[in-house]
Amino acid sequence: MEKKVTVYSTPTCPFCIRVKQFLKENNIRFEDIDVSADSEKADEMIKKSGQMGVPVIEIEGDIVVGFDKDKIKESLGI
Amino acid sequence: MYDLIIIGAGPAGITASVYAARKRLNFLVITLDIGGQAAWSGDIENYTGYQFITGPDLASKFESHMRQYNFDMKENEEVLDIVRMDGYFKVKTHKSEYEAKAVIVASGKVSRELGVPGEKEFKHKGLSYCATCDGPLFNNKDVAVVGGGNSALDAALQMIRIARRVYMININPSLGGDTILREKVERDSKVTVLNNTRTTAILGDKMITGIKILRADKEDDLAVQGVFVEIGLIPNSGFAKGVEKNKYGEIIVNCRNETNIPGLFAAGDVTDVHEKQIVIAAGEGSKAALSAFKYLNQRR
Numbered sequence: 526m527e528k529k530v531t532v533y534s535t536p537t538c539p540f541c542i543r544v545k546q547f548l549k550e551n552n553i554r555f556e557d558i559d560v561s562a563d564s565e566k567a568d569e570m571i572k573k574s575g576q577m578g579v580p581v582i583e584i585e586g587d588i589v590v591g592f593d594k595d596k597i598k599e600s601l602g603i
Numbered sequence: 604m605y606d607l608i609i610i611g612a613g614p615a616g617i618t619a620s621v622y623a624a625r626k627r628l629n630f631l632v633i634t635l636d637i638g639g640q641a642a643w644s645g646d647i648e649n650y651t652g653y654q655f656i657t658g659p660d661l662a663s664k665f666e667s668h669m670r671q672y673n674f675d676m677k678e679n680e681e682v683l684d685i686v687r688m689d690g691y692f693k694v695k696t697h698k699s700e701y702e703a704k705a706v707i708v709a710s711g712k713v714s715r716e717l718g719v720p721g722e723k724e725f726k727h728k729g730l731s732y733c734a735t736c737d738g739p740l741f742n743n744k745d746v747a748v749v750g751g752g753n754s755a756l757d758a759a760l761q762m763i764r765i766a767r768r769v770y771m772i773n774i775n776p777s778l779g780g781d782t783i784l785r786e787k788v789e790r791d792s793k794v795t796v797l798n799n800t801r802t803t804a805i806l807g808d809k810m811i812t813g814i815k816i817l818r819a820d821k822e823d824d825l826a827v828q829g830v831f832v833e834i835g836l837i838p839n840s841g842f843a844k845g846v847e848k849n850k851y852g853e854i855i856v857n858c859r860n861e862t863n864i865p866g867l868f869a870a871g872d873v874t875d876v877h878e879k880q881i882v883i884a885a886g887e888g889s890k891a892a893l894s895a896f897k898y899l900n901q902r903r
Contacts, residue, residue, distance in 0.1 A: 538736035539642050542659040561739030577740050577810065577829075578727035590727070592636075595679055 528601060530555035533570040533581040537561075540592040541580040547594065551603055605631045605675075605703035607895050608694050610682050611839075613639020614881045615871025616709035617665045618888030619895075624672030626896045631675040631701055633682055633694065638662025639711045640836075640872065641881050643733070650881050661881070677701075682710070682842045687864060690902075704902065705895045708843055708854060708862075708869040709888055712836040712879075717749065721805030722832075729811025730830045734758035738831075743767045746829035747814055749802050753780040755833035759788045762831065770825060771796045772816060805830060838873045849875050860891035868895050 530548065532555050534541030548555050560567035560579065574581045574588050582589040584600040609619050612634035623630045636642070644658030653661070677696070685706060686693040692706045714732040716722060722730065731737040734748070738761050746766045748759045751773035762769045771778070771788065776798055778785050788794055797818065804815040806824065813826045838852045847855045847863040853875040860868045870876075870891035871884035 535736060535739045537645075537739075538733070539638075539644075539659045539662075540736065542657075543638070543642060543662065546659070546663050561742075564742050567740050567742070571740070575809070576727040577729055578731065578737050579740070593679065 527554065528585045529583075530585075530601075531558060531583040532556070533558050533560050533566065533574075533583070534579050535559065535561045538579050544580045544582060544592045544597075547592070547597070551601075553601060553603075604691060605629055605701065606899055607631075607705045607707065607892075608633060608692070608701060608703040609707045609709060609892075610634070610685075610694070611639065611709035611711055611871070611873070612637045612666075612669070612676075612678075613709065613711045613871060614641050614665065614884040615639075615711070615873075615888035615891070616707070617669045618885040619707050619709055619870060619892040620669050620674065621672065622889045622892035623895070624669075624674055626892070628896065628899070629674075631677065631703065633677045633680050633696060633701070635679060635681055637666050637678070641665070644881070645735070647881065684842055684844065685846075685867070687845060687867075692866065705866045705868065705898055707860075707888075707891045707895055708840070708846075708867070708873055709871045709884075709891070710839040710842075710873050711884075712872045713839045714832065715835045715837045717802055717805075717832055717834065719802060719804050721807065725805045725807050725811050725830075728809065729807060729828055730805060730832065732832050734761045734831045734833070737829075738762055738765055741766050741829040744828040745826065746770070746831065747772050747802075747825065747827045748831045748833060750833035750835070751775050751778045751780070751798075752833070752835065753784060754835070755831075756780045756784040756788050758831045758833045759794060760784065762829075763788075763791050763793050766793070766829070769794045770827065772800050772802050772814070773798050774801055775799070802830075836872075840873050843867075843869075851875075859894045860887060861894060866898060868898075 587600040606628045607630040642662035684695040745768040747770040801817040806813045854869040868891040870887040
């Protein structure tokens, strides 16, 4: 079954762009949330991840902070 | 044992890999990230062949170019030491150790840290080295930018649009950087510039609540929810212990990218090469790989 993937990011952050490139290259569908435009979602991200850096990737409840390819792959099972 | 280990995968390390692959060397790349500082750059307009490309796009093109070749790669791995053995090197990382007949250090530069209590604990908990990335999370909050050069001014200008108040904590008697940026920052009513001021600690609980500052022998607490550290870059050369470096910590190389240790080469921003540019780092990476190839051939 396809896992639900959410990326919390800002438009200007280089590693956010890299994460999204990586997901697209691996044909992973994801919801892209721009936390610079939505402060409620920004608070949600801070609460979920316990920190204030972007990107944050949520994969079926698993939280990955930063473009940590190993963790993302492991969580996605690819 | 590998012929060659390349440490780093920024413009220098990636170009070295492309050349090493085309020389059919048996090599390993060890790196924390891919793209290095190029991946962090905004708009690039001086890399030949591209009138305009963004940092992340160029990094991604570098990566796919490199990945069309077959070689071993260890990502998210930090090199801790290079030990010179009898005719080969042992490269120790935080996970394992690897052996090769030659090594290219292309580990680039990293953000300089303040080195004060609380800095490590509150990294990403209000403390950031990238205003471009994390700045938007500090909407309507009070933040401090530590530093007084162009990158600090840049960060302050970005934060003016987002934060409620911006304090610039500058260790020098006046701000440095370009006049045009400095004037914009100094004129803005949201900004308070504190010159001759040292940041001595980062304070907080779960997240940052403030910083300790020292001015004219007087210590004060300043309440902020965000801290952006913009005090420049340092060469990532600490693990290369027996290698000759200049006073900035840059590895000294000659025009063939040789260091003082035979078989150990270096390339790009981690070296004392004149000018730090993506195109220069890439060129240096190719030179280092070709020099390493010659060195390996002579030993056969």
